[in-house]
Amino acid sequence: MKRNILHTLWAAALLLTGCTQEELPLPGADNAAPLAITITDGGYAPAASDGGMQKTLTRATENGYRTEFTAGDECGLYIVRGEAVVYENVKLTATAGPDGNLAWQPEAGVTLAGGLAGEQYFLYYPYQADMTGKVKVTDDADFFAPLINDWQPASDQSDYTAGYTASDLMTASGNADKANGKVLLSFAMTHRMTLAVIEMPKTVYKFTDTSIPDYTVPTAADFTNSSVKPCRMADGSYRCIVNPAQTAPTLTGSFDGGKKEFTLTPNGIATGNYKTYKVDGAQAMEKNYNLQMGDYLCKNSDGNWYIIPGEEMPNEECIAIVFHAGHHENDASDYSATGIGQQKCHGYAVALQDATNGYCQWGVYGTELGCCPTDGSGKKQNNYSAPDIDWSGYAWTQKIITAAGGKDKLNATEDSGYPATYYAVVDYASKVPSPANSTGWFLPSIGQMWNVYQNRTSLFDGKTGVSVLQRDWYWSSSESYFFPASNALYVNVSSGDVDDYPKDNRSSYVRPVLAF
Numbered sequence: 383m384k385r386n387i388l389h390t391l392w393a394a395a396l397l398l399t400g401c402t403q404e405e406l407p408l409p410g411a412d413n414a415a416p417l418a419i420t421i422t423d424g425g426y427a428p429a430a431s432d433g434g435m436q437k438t439l440t441r442a443t444e445n446g447y448r449t450e451f452t453a454g455d456e457c458g459l460y461i462v463r464g465e466a467v468v469y470e471n472v473k474l475t476a477t478a479g480p481d482g483n484l485a486w487q488p489e490a491g492v493t494l495a496g497g498l499a500g501e502q503y504f505l506y507y508p509y510q511a512d513m514t515g516k517v518k519v520t521d522d523a524d525f526f527a528p529l530i531n532d533w534q535p536a537s538d539q540s541d542y543t544a545g546y547t548a549s550d551l552m553t554a555s556g557n558a559d560k561a562n563g564k565v566l567l568s569f570a571m572t573h574r575m576t577l578a579v580i581e582m583p584k585t586v587y588k589f590t591d592t593s594i595p596d597y598t599v600p601t602a603a604d605f606t607n608s609s610v611k612p613c614r615m616a617d618g619s620y621r622c623i624v625n626p627a628q629t630a631p632t633l634t635g636s637f638d639g640g641k642k643e644f645t646l647t648p649n650g651i652a653t654g655n656y657k658t659y660k661v662d663g664a665q666a667m668e669k670n671y672n673l674q675m676g677d678y679l680c681k682n683s684d685g686n687w688y689i690i691p692g693e694e695m696p697n698e699e700c701i702a703i704v705f706h707a708g709h710h711e712n713d714a715s716d717y718s719a720t721g722i723g724q725q726k727c728h729g730y731a732v733a734l735q736d737a738t739n740g741y742c743q744w745g746v747y748g749t750e751l752g753c754c755p756t757d758g759s760g761k762k763q764n765n766y767s768a769p770d771i772d773w774s775g776y777a778w779t780q781k782i783i784t785a786a787g788g789k790d791k792l793n794a795t796e797d798s799g800y801p802a803t804y805y806a807v808v809d810y811a812s813k814v815p816s817p818a819n820s821t822g823w824f825l826p827s828i829g830q831m832w833n834v835y836q837n838r839t840s841l842f843d844g845k846t847g848v849s850v851l852q853r854d855w856y857w858s859s860s861e862s863y864f865f866p867a868s869n870a871l872y873v874n875v876s877s878g879d880v881d882d883y884p885k886d887n888r889s890s891y892v893r894p895v896l897a898f
Contacts, residue, residue, distance in 0.1 A: 417494050419474070419486055420568040421457065421505070423449040423552065426577045429655040449552070449571070453478040456509035457486070461494075462502045462519060469494065471513045496558070497565035503556030505569045508548055526553045530574045535623040537631075538611045546613035549623040551575055577656035578648035580612060580620040581664040582637065587671040587691055592728045594673065594898075597688045598666070603635040624648050635661070676840050677704040679731045679817070679898070687817035701814050702731035702896065703841050703850060705834050712829060713773035714755065717897060720776075721819040727897035732834050732841065732850055733823065737810040737892040744857050745800035747886040750867040751785050753778035753827075753860055764828055764871070765863045766880045775827035776897055778859035779803060782825070797886055802857045802870075806894040816896055823894035825859035828871040830895055832858075832880060835873050851875050855890040 425448035455476040461469040472494065474486040488494060496503070504525045510516070516529040535549035554569040582601040589596070600618025605611045610631040612622035624630055630649035636642060646659050676692030680700040690700070709726035718725050755763045755772050764772035782803045786792050792808050793799030806825040816822045826834070834841065834851065841850045855872050862869035862882035869882035872890045883889050 417496055417565050417567050419556075420566070421451065421486065421554075421571060422569070423571045424573070424654075425449070426573055426656040427654060429576075429651050429657040449550075451476050451484060453484060455507070457505050457507045458509045458513065459494075460504040460517065460525070461496055462504070463498060464500045465519065467519060468496075468501075471510075473509050495565075496567070497560055501558065503558065503567055503569070504553070505556060505571070506551070506553045507571065508551070522555075525555065526574075529553075531627050533574065533625055534628075535575060535610075535625055537609065539613045539622060540605070540611045542613055545611075546621060546623065549575065573654045575623045576626045576648065576651040576653060578612070578622040578624060578633075578646070578651070579656055579658040580622070580633070580635075580646070581658055581660050582618065582620075583662050583664055584618070584666040586666050586668045588668055589689065590670050590672055592673055594689050594728060597690055599690070599694050601637050603637050603661070604640065605633065605635045608632075608634040622648065624651070626651060626653050637661075673704065673707040673729050675704055675707060675837060677707075678702070679704065681817075687819070700734065701816070702733050704729050704731045705830075705837055705841055705895075706730045710773040710829075712755070712771050713776075713897075715774050715776040715897070717776065717821060720821045720897075721817070722821065722898065723819075727821070730830060730895055730897050732826075733810065733814065733894045733896075734850060735814070736853060737805040737823075737894050741855075741888045741890060742794065742801045742805060742857075742892060743797070743888045744802045744870040744883075744885040744890075745782065746785070746797050747884060748867050749785065751778075751781045751861060752866075753781055753870075754863065754866055762863050762866070764860055766871075766882075769828045769832040769871070769873075769880045772827045772829040772860050775830045775859050775895065776821050776824050778827055778861075779807060779824035782859060783807070802890075802892050803859070805892045810892075810894045817898060820896045820898040823896050825857065825892065826895040828858040828860040828873070828880060830858070831856055831873045831893070832878075834893070834895070835875055835878060838875075851893070853891045856893050857890040 453476050457474045459469060459472040459474055460467060472488055472492060474488055476484045477487050479485050502522060506526055506529065513529070517525055518527050519525070521527065530551065530553070533551050536545045539545035539549055551574045552571040553574055554571045556567045556569045559566045580603070582603055584601065585599045587597045587599065603620060610622060610633055612620040612633065614620050622633060630647050632645055632647045634643070634645045642662070644661050648657065648659070651657050671691055673689065674692065678690040678692065678700045679687065679702040680690050681687050689704070707729045716725050717727050755774060757763055782800050783789050783792065786798065786800050789808060791799065792804035794801045794804050794809070803825050806823055811823050838851045854875050856875065858871045858873065860871045862871060865882060868884055870885050871880060871882050873880055
């Protein structure tokens with residue numbers, strides 16, 4: 383599929399295999415050279431505003447929407463020499479190369495060469511297997527006119543790949559230059575449809591008593607009864623591809639539980655242009671909000687991290703869910719040296735996935751690390767009947783790392799490596815990056831792990847609706863109250879019991895948490 387991005391022009395170069403003289407149907411084939419193809423997109427340009435509900439985008443997007451092709455995209459190539467079609471509807475597929483760049487490959491057994499006198503090159507996207515009667519070989523200026531005029535965008539564009547991108551017809555004629563024995567063939571694609579961008583009203587959550595950034599949630603629209611269903615984008619707006627040569631469809635939508643309705647007809651937009659329709663002025667409503675259990679920690683398409691209120695269904699990449707708001711009174715950890723930048727934190731969040739696929743051992747047997755809270759006299763306090771007294775998981779994790787000789791000495795296989803901490807701190811972080819303004823992942827204390835268990839029915843993946851805890855036993859970073867050198871504490875998810883087990887026994891799973 384392809385992705386629409388702002389302000390970025392991307393080019394992918396392809397070296398196609400040369401062909402033999404016998405494979406070229408016209409005289410002069412012995413002078414043909416291999417082709418190096420570059421494809422770029424000129425993007426949708428902003429349309430002029432015509433007042434009312436229709437307005438152009440802001441200056442931040444005046445460079446238009448451009449297209450970045452990704453692996454699997456398919457274009458159709460024509461090469462015409464004189465009045466003869468040398469290559470007809472050759473399918474080029476974008477393939478990811480070892481260097482991360484895309485290569486446009488023809489199907490197996492198809493070879494290409496060119497650069498001879500009188501050649502012209504034409505390309506279109508997306509590829510169509512049947513192009514009968516859809517090109518005008520004798521009209522260089524409008525080679526794809528029949529294809530464009532009869533192009534029918536999908537009535538259901540809600541699926542990004544199958545509906546929206548499959549409707550976004552683009553064409554180009556190529557320019558050829560020779561260098562180093564190759565024909566450098568470049569195509570600047572032009573969008574042949576028009577684009578309607580629908581912006582909805584927004585709710586801006588302003589988190590009080592914290593330094594957490596505001597979070598903006600666009601209102602979702604219901605297009606169930608619309609003749610054309612647009613595609614919702616990552617930023618919450620909707621997009622609809624329209625053929626300007628045909629009668630514009632009417633889009634009918636509703637929001638606020640069906641209490642508010644709207645209709646719009648995206649006509650009068652020039653080919654290759656887009657126009658924004660602001661429903662109800664796309665006004666923003668600010669809402670003061672206190673951080674609470676069940677809120678999501680997510681990353682948006684710009685790579686920024688946000689807290690999303692649990693009352694909203696996340697539309698971003700979420701990594702964790704808040705299981706306690708505010709700094710817990712029994713947390714003796716000092717967060718000053720972390721991304722939090724202060725001694726106390728704003729709250730705690732648990733990862734949405736386990737760090738282990740199976741059981742692992744806690745670590746070294748027979749060594750007490752001091753991972754247990756004490757009162758003023760030095761008496762240990764995390765007895766099994768009161769696990770909530772121990773919330774210093776970050777501090778205990780640092781003790782474990784120090785005992786191992788540093789984070790790089792943690793490992794999954796040796797008793798000296800403290801596997802449970804390795805999976806929580808090192809391995810999981812390599813798979814799921816954490817926000818810079820947090821502690822990073824750590825092994826929770828028994829109080830933190832027990833709290834996650836206690837609230838498991840309120841802590842679930844917003845996408846799947848599945849509870850965060852699906853296993854049976856989970857390690858904590860807390861050592862045993864009675865046997866701190868040999869045993870560590872765990873939570874039995876089946877019963878809610880807190881118990882201890884030998885540190886070197888492969889008996890429990892690992893679920894990372896972080897403070898922010």
